[in-house]
Amino acid sequence: MKADYHMHFEKGSYDKAWVEGFFEAARERGLEEIGISEHSHTFPEFKNLYYEDLILDDSFVGSFQQQWLRSNKFKYTIDEYFVFMHELQKTHQVKIGMEVCNFQNQEKVTDILREYDFDYLIGSVHFLRGWAYDSSEIKAEWENHDLQEIYEWYAEEAEKLADSGLYDVLGHPFNIRLFKILPDFDVTPYLERVAKALAKAKMGIDVNTGTYYRYPIEEISPYPDFMKIAAKYDLPLIITSDAHQPEDCGAYHQEAVKYARSFGFTKMWNFSRRERSLVTLV
Numbered sequence: 001m002k003a004d005y006h007m008h009f010e011k012g013s014y015d016k017a018w019v020e021g022f023f024e025a026a027r028e029r030g031l032e033e034i035g036i037s038e039h040s041h042t043f044p045e046f047k048n049l050y051y052e053d054l055i056l057d058d059s060f061v062g063s064f065q066q067q068w069l070r071s072n073k074f075k076y077t078i079d080e081y082f083v084f085m086h087e088l089q090k091t092h093q094v095k096i097g098m099e100v101c102n103f104q105n106q107e108k109v110t111d112i113l114r115e116y117d118f119d120y121l122i123g124s125v126h127f128l129r130g131w132a133y134d135s136s137e138i139k140a141e142w143e144n145h146d147l148q149e150i151y152e153w154y155a156e157e158a159e160k161l162a163d164s165g166l167y168d169v170l171g172h173p174f175n176i177r178l179f180k181i182l183p184d185f186d187v188t189p190y191l192e193r194v195a196k197a198l199a200k201a202k203m204g205i206d207v208n209t210g211t212y213y214r215y216p217i218e219e220i221s222p223y224p225d226f227m228k229i230a231a232k233y234d235l236p237l238i239i240t241s242d243a244h245q246p247e248d249c250g251a252y253h254q255e256a257v258k259y260a261r262s263f264g265f266t267k268m269w270n271f272s273r274r275e276r277s278l279v280t281l282v
């Protein structure tokens with residue numbers, strides 16, 4: 001079964017004309033099902049968590065992030081999201097998910113999400129010590145950190161997400177490679193730590209083409225060294241586009257399937273109300 005479970009409506013509004021383009025692209029690429037994984041920063045329920053975790057001082061990073069939190073964020077409640085999605089489900093094959101940031105207070109996240117009937121949840125490391133490391137506007141901050149420290153932080157955050165027991169999948173694993181700042185030391189221990197934490201939490205990986213077509217690294221996440229370890233731990237996977245624009249839904253899907261198959265993966269997950277089923281990867 002062909003499905004893509006990682007994409008965002010947030011660049012537009014919850015309006016049928018805007019989202020129809022995602023379904024059109026899905027049809028054109030032969031996807032039988034898609035899933036929407038709105039960022040947690042779409043919803044005011046998460047606002048305090050961002051203000052608790054992010055660097056928001058007068059520094060270069062803090063000033064940018066203050067402004068980032070003020071633009072196009074927290075615009076629909078989770079209830080409004082579900083109402084819109086249920087309406088879409090009357091005419092489209094679409095699942096309801098969310099991509100949640102690696103907040104320090106995962107108990108609070110659990111409380112927020114408890115009452116909602118999600119099909120699946122993606123947990124993604126978007127912040128390292130309060131810094132949105134993937135924002136190109138503050139890319140200069142990378143120069144202030146030792147790369148080994150960044151790998152350490154990333155592994156720690158991925159372990160915390162896994163330990164929370166809340167998520168089905170780790171979003172775009174090791175996208176700390178996105179700016180092509182690459183290690184000259186052995187990162188195997190970090191890859192092993194993350195894979196082990198995911199296996200223990202019965203989580204899968206998000207094989208995400210977004211880093212291929214939207215970022216300087218131009219490679220599918222996770223990169224080959226982590227794919228090999230994920231195969232060794234037999235981690236389940238999903239194949240996704242991380243589309244933010246309708247035409248990107250399902251982008252490079254077949255390339256990603258071929259990529260996953262080259263590491264021995266033959267199955268992927270389908271989701272329905274937090275139940276996972278393994279289906280053939282095609």
Ligand SMILES: [Zn+2]
Nearest residue numbers: 099124171172
């Ligand atoms: Zn993400």
Ligand SMILES: [Zn+2]
Nearest residue numbers: 006008099242
């Ligand atoms: Zn995403």
